[in-house]
Amino acid sequence: MALRKIAQIGHPVLRQVARPLTREELLSPYVQQLIDDLIATMHDADGAGLAAPQIYEGVRVCAIEVGQNPRYPYKPKIPLTVLVNPVLTPLTTRTFSNFEGCLSVPNLRGRVDRFCELRVQAWDQKGNDLDFVTRGISAGTFQHEVDHLDATLFIDRVSDTRSLCTWQEFERQHREGFIQEVRSIVAEFGS
Ligand code: ZN
Numbered sequence: 001m002a003l004r005k006i007a008q009i010g011h012p013v014l015r016q017v018a019r020p021l022t023r024e025e026l027l028s029p030y031v032q033q034l035i036d037d038l039i040a041t042m043h044d045a046d047g048a049g050l051a052a053p054q055i056y057e058g059v060r061v062c063a064i065e066v067g068q069n070p071r072y073p074y075k076p077k078i079p080l081t082v083l084v085n086p087v088l089t090p091l092t093t094r095t096f097s098n099f100e101g102c103l104s105v106p107n108l109r110g111r112v113d114r115f116c117e118l119r120v121q122a123w124d125q126k127g128n129d130l131d132f133v134t135r136g137i138s139a140g141t142f143q144h145e146v147d148h149l150d151a152t153l154f155i156d157r158v159s160d161t162r163s164l165c166t167w168q169e170f171e172r173q174h175r176e177g178f179i180q181e182v183r184s185i186v187a188e189f190g191s
Contacts, residue, residue, distance in 0.1 A: 014104055034057055042063050047103050063083075095115055102153060117135045
């Protein structure tokens with residue numbers, strides 16, 4: 001297991017659509033190591049998720065985990081989940097306004113509309129089928145990570161650029177209001 005460097009906005013790897021993996025490739029030592037490194041790097045950086053292009057690997061793999069996260073202390077918990085070749089299907093047209101940040105976009109946060117409810121289909125790290133529904137704030141996290149596989153960063157989806165702020169100004173100006181919004185989303189969707 002090794003920590004990898006995290007690609008920063010401006011590097012072309014973040015703007016290339018990642019390619020799917022075959023099951024044989026997934027089970028190869030190279031890709032298994034890549035996934036172990038992806039998880040370790042996510043943990044080290046206190047990320048809620050990390051996608052393979054963010055560690056300079058253009059394949060359709062991402063990891064998500066939310067525990068006690070110092071970057072996002074208000075987020076509902078998500079157990080460690082590895083998605084390989086994920087497909088997200090919105091189950092509603094309803095959206096909510098999420099305040100996002102990204103390890104590849106230093107010191108910037110902004111508001112992004114995300115679907116409230118999604119079906120997630122993918123393989124796990126060992127190639128087992130995953131098929132589940134995610135809702136609310138957690139659904140936003142899944143959409144953010146899978147966007148990375150399609151070369152999309154959250155800033156591309158910020159509809160009102162006046163919502164952009166530094167992490168310090170988020171804490172000062174927006175945190176309390178957003179936590180109230182999160183509470184009402186969690187109350188409705190349970191996550
Ligand atoms: Zn990101």
